[in-house]
Amino acid sequence: MFNLVVEMNTQKIRKDFPVLEKGIIYMDSACVSLKPQQVVKAMNCYYNEFPACAGRSMHKLGEKVTEEVSKARKIIAKFFNAKPNEIVFTKNTTESINLVANSLGLKKGDKVITTDKEHNSNLLPWQNLAKRGIIHEIIKSNEDNTFNMDKFKEKIKGAKLVSMVHTSNLDGVTIPAEEIIKIAHEHGALVLLDAAQSVPHKEINVKKLDVDFLACSGHKMLGPSGTGILYGKYHLLEKLEPFLIGGDTVIDTTYTTAEFEKPPEKFEAGLQNYAGIIGLAEAARYLMKIGRKNISKHETELNKKITNELLKIDGIKIIGPEDPELRSGIISFNYKDADPHEIALLLDSSADIMVRSGAHCVHSWFNAHNLKGSARVSLYIYNTEEECDKLIEEINKIVEL
Amino acid sequence: MICIIALIVFSILGIFSATHRQLAKEAFDCVFRRITFRKCESGLDIRLKSRITGRLMKRSPILASKIHRHFELISWAFIILFIVSFIYVAIGGYNYYLYGNCNGPNEDGFCIFDPLGEKSKFSETQSCSAEPPNPESLTLFNVDLSLFPSYDKNAENDVVFIGCYGCPYTRKAYPAIKKLLDRKDVNFVFAHFPAKESTYFISNILNCINEADKDKFIEFNELIFTSDTISLKNEDEIFEVVEKIGLDKKEIKHCSYLERTHEITKLQMSELQKTGIYGTPTVFINGEAVVGPKPYRVYKRLLK
Numbered sequence A: 001m002f003n004l005v006v007e008m009n010t011q012k013i014r015k016d017f018p019v020l021e022k023g024i025i026y027m028d029s030a031c032v033s034l035k036p037q038q039v040v041k042a043m044n045c046y047y048n049e050f051p052a053c054a055g056r057s058m059h060k061l062g063e064k065v066t067e068e069v070s071k072a073r074k075i076i077a078k079f080f081n082a083k084p085n086e087i088v089f090t091k092n093t094t095e096s097i098n099l100v101a102n103s104l105g106l107k108k109g110d111k112v113i114t115t116d117k118e119h120n121s122n123l124l125p126w127q128n129l130a131k132r133g134i135i136h137e138i139i140k141s142n143e144d145n146t147f148n149m150d151k152f153k154e155k156i157k158g159a160k161l162v163s164m165v166h167t168s169n170l171d172g173v174t175i176p177a178e179e180i181i182k183i184a185h186e187h188g189a190l191v192l193l194d195a196a197q198s199v200p201h202k203e204i205n206v207k208k209l210d211v212d213f214l215a216c217s218g219h220k221m222l223g224p225s226g227t228g229i230l231y232g233k234y235h236l237l238e239k240l241e242p243f244l245i246g247g248d249t250v251i252d253t254t255y256t257t258a259e260f261e262k263p264p265e266k267f268e269a270g271l272q273n274y275a276g277i278i279g280l281a282e283a284a285r286y287l288m289k290i291g292r293k294n295i296s297k298h299e300t301e302l303n304k305k306i307t308n309e310l311l312k313i314d315g316i317k318i319i320g321p322e323d324p325e326l327r328s329g330i331i332s333f334n335y336k337d338a339d340p341h342e343i344a345l346l347l348d349s350s351a352d353i354m355v356r357s358g359a360h361c362v363h364s365w366f367n368a369h370n371l372k373g374s375a376r377v378s379l380y381i382y383n384t385e386e387e388c389d390k391l392i393e394e395i396n397k398i399v400e401l
Numbered sequence B: 001m002i003c004i005i006a007l008i009v010f011s012i013l014g015i016f017s018a019t020h021r022q023l024a025k026e027a028f029d030c031v032f033r034r035i036t037f038r039k040c041e042s043g044l045d046i047r048l049k050s051r052i053t054g055r056l057m058k059r060s061p062i063l064a065s066k067i068h069r070h071f072e073l074i075s076w077a078f079i080i081l082f083i084v085s086f087i088y089v090a091i092g093g094y095n096y097y098l099y100g101n102c103n104g105p106n107e108d109g110f111c112i113f114d115p116l117g118e119k120s121k122f123s124e125t126q127s128c129s130a131e132p133p134n135p136e137s138l139t140l141f142n143v144d145l146s147l148f149p150s151y152d153k154n155a156e157n158d159v160v161f162i163g164c165y166g167c168p169y170t171r172k173a174y175p176a177i178k179k180l181l182d183r184k185d186v187n188f189v190f191a192h193f194p195a196k197e198s199t200y201f202i203s204n205i206l207n208c209i210n211e212a213d214k215d216k217f218i219e220f221n222e223l224i225f226t227s228d229t230i231s232l233k234n235e236d237e238i239f240e241v242v243e244k245i246g247l248d249k250k251e252i253k254h255c256s257y258l259e260r261t262h263e264i265t266k267l268q269m270s271e272l273q274k275t276g277i278y279g280t281p282t283v284f285i286n287g288e289a290v291v292g293p294k295p296y297r298v299y300k301r302l303l304k
């Protein structure tokens, strides 16, 4: 019965995504999600009606932009159950993580812990700091790629920061963030969550999680590309040194000194992507309206269907745990020693099914496991059961080739 | 191996579009890596293979499966076919350069460089003959060339131009022939073969011109071959030309009606039959026959 309701919603939701009328089956939302027309419309409003500066100009248009950006910040804050001044607008997750990495004032000998499945965005900044003396430690996952809590408990002692991918874009596995954060705090460590793959798909309450920093991208949550968010507890943001500085980050300057703004403005250097920010808020509003619990449920249902059928095919290996409930909307798989790019290209050419292939920016994990990559199906609100059936049908055909 | 085909195809398409130029670059990189026993890094081979089989899967999964399985083999087959056709094209191009036709001397089969066959066409001279044209039998052996207008420069090359005033292909050949005639190292003989009956009388006039002044036939030819306005069926118009080249029109007219002149023309015709001629223009250059309006380079190549 509930399934039927979700299905009905999906059909309604699909109408908001004009690109789907082309008959494509889009299953690459972990890379970039599609955008509903509401988001595009909101962005166009900025360009058509008040294409001016926020926070600088006193005229009517300037005031309107300032007001809209401020509203957008409030909506995003509500989305995370945060305060508006804890929301910093960035370009993407990568920038958000880099901001923390470069502003936290980590010193030689400070320990940062990550998992072994980090996106390059949450690996390279620490690798870079390691060259300057920080200690970067990696928690190896369990055999089934789930989080190894025991190893974490061993390594947390003396750590300054835990920076981990919340939901992995590699296999869809979500780490037990609440427990990790609790343990980290007990040991005096801060926690930064790379939530690029969790924010679009599940409810995230930063207060309940008690997370210190959280990074995510707008383009994966129905928002415009070039938008990202860094959430940070206000007292921590206050302590952070700004990373990018210049226009908009300061109240006043002399030739030799600068008086910085308070967070979040002190981190938002230069003229901002106002249309993007307004579009991003619209995307957040859209997701809240659907209900993120419904989104998770819908994706898990579809994942179950695909996983059950895929596992029937001899030679298919799913990365991560077999249980679809543990992999949100992601199914990363290989078929025997077939090139994953070939699988993706065949799906695209034969049935307009768009999935991603390769190392998904987690090269380190694939290299450590001696794998070339995988084909990755990633689901979202607009995917349907029929699309999953079609995917399975086509994969079966490819296997037959 | 598909990359080799891709390189060729995309290189050609790349002349016209920048997207294909990029693909050609990738294909080149791929081919280069493969011949140095490395993996094609851009994945172009896999992309092409998947795109082709993927599209086929929509129509015929069985065919798609066959092609997918034997893709390397099929690619090789295409490469071999390509090389073979390339060799043929190269031979064709070579023949075209030498003989003005891809298929060899005096052949008139289809030639891609001359799709309408313009350079191999001729006006038939044996309309009643059941024998097919035979380029091999063309010869000047035993043909009395002294009967025809000539321009002897005591040179090392002998060119005999058998053409017909009223025939389109002879007219087309004329500019190249004129270039030969203008050369210092060429002795030139012109024989009018009226493939069109209505221009037979011009042979008589030509013989009279030649009798009056041995060099005047050159001027006469120039005017007749290069003018589009003269009606070749109209005697008066031809005599106008005679006047233009500075000869007495009445005298030549009178001469052209004489039995003696007709005899010479008949004799010329029977001599020309001995050449085995089947179409005009036929040009003998140092004894070698070329049929049809060829580019100058083809004629020139046969000079000593």
Ligand SMILES: Cc1ncc(COP(=O)(O)O)c(C=O)c1O
Binding pocket: A030, A031, A092, A093, A094, A095, A119, A121, A122, A165, A167, A168, A169, A194, A196, A197, A217, A361
């Ligand atoms: C888990 C994870 N972290 C970080 C990123 C980087 O996001 P962006 O490219 O928007 O900075 C991605 C993008 O795929 C991701 O999946």
